[in-house]
Amino acid sequence: MSNPIIVIGSGFAAYQWVKSFRKLDQHTAITLVTADQGADYSKPELSHVFSRHQQATDLIKQTAAEFAAEYNIKLITETIINEINTTQQWVYFNQQQLQYSSLIIATGATSFIPKFAGNATDKIITLNSLSELQQNQSQINAAKHITILGAGLIGTEIAIDLATAGKQITLFDKAAAMMPALLPDFIAAELHQVLSQKDIDLQLNATISEINTDGKQMIISQQEKEDIHTDIIIAAMGLAPRLQLAQQAGISTNRGIIVNNMLQTSATNVYAIGDCAEINGKISAFIQPIMLSAIALAKTLAGTPTPLSLPPMLIKAKTPWLPLSLAGITTAMDIHWQIERDHDGYIAKAHTADKTLIGFVASHNKQKQVFALLRQLPPAL
Structure with missing residues (x-):
């Protein structure tokens, strides 16, 4: 029997990878180890719970046991990985070594x-x-x-x-x-x-x-x-990627765990996705790039090598008093702004000196127009 794919972490990136991989491969063994309770929940909803009078349990889509059963994985909760050995390809926890065929680090980030x-x-x-x-x-x-x-x-x-x-x-x-x-x-x-x-x-x-x-x-x-x-x-002053485990294993890090466009780290058969991963000097902590990273890595580990490609990313701010959607470059000093405003809201378009669209911000009902604008922006990766 071959060694399992081991996933460290149970956040959105880890669980999105499991879901994507199981669509392609229903049989390869997967062991997921997480320091928390392992529930599958919607993290973006954390910033809505109080106005909606919800409890934390209302955000849970599946318990750890339900998730493990549906996706046919071994899920070990409330467990800390103590060490990664990338030469012999094992992780150490609970006084035992577990060999892996591939390792995915999805340890996320902690609030600064x-x-x-x-x-x-x-x-x-x-x-x-x-x-x-x-x-x-x-x-x-x-x-x-x-x-x-x-x-x-x-x-x-x-x-x-x-x-x-x-x-x-x-x-x-x-x-x-x-x-x-x-x-x-x-x-x-x-x-x-x-x-x-x-x-x-x-x-x-x-x-x-x-x-x-x-x-x-x-x-x-x-x-x-x-x-x-x-x-x-x-x-809420930003996030600090969890790097200690990777650093102890001698895996290259900067602000995050450094990966190439295949999501591979400096260690053979070791990958990183989510808030802890850094590609081209950037950490993409938003839902869309994390989802696309998980899908690309799922295809790679299922046998079809797939480099990560990121289209321009739309950010929807959950600011109901002033609803906003934005994409591209919106804060550079040398932007030329074109602003269109009426009773439906406004669209502010960011251009270079040669009138190339590089970003935009849309408010209220003008958000309906963002997808046409999004197609005009260059890819993020």
């Missing part, structure tokens, strides 16, 4: 939390997984005032969701504008105005000096500004 001065950094929570939601939901439900660190896409989505659920929200960022990695200044300013009108306290261009607790509340101290007293602090 800076080490602030003060006595309360360890009380900052994150909402990057089902288990984190389960751990923190009752505390969030009981809170009146919640502070979110990070006004990027995820932080903004969470802020709107919690405000819709009736919470008082303060949103912090060291940047001077909303969603600075995605939105041009003029659209960020409009989003800023919308959130302010909905009574979200925006603390942008802010520098936190320390975070403390007085036993009842947390106190955020800023340079040259008044302290903020809050019940809970949620960090």
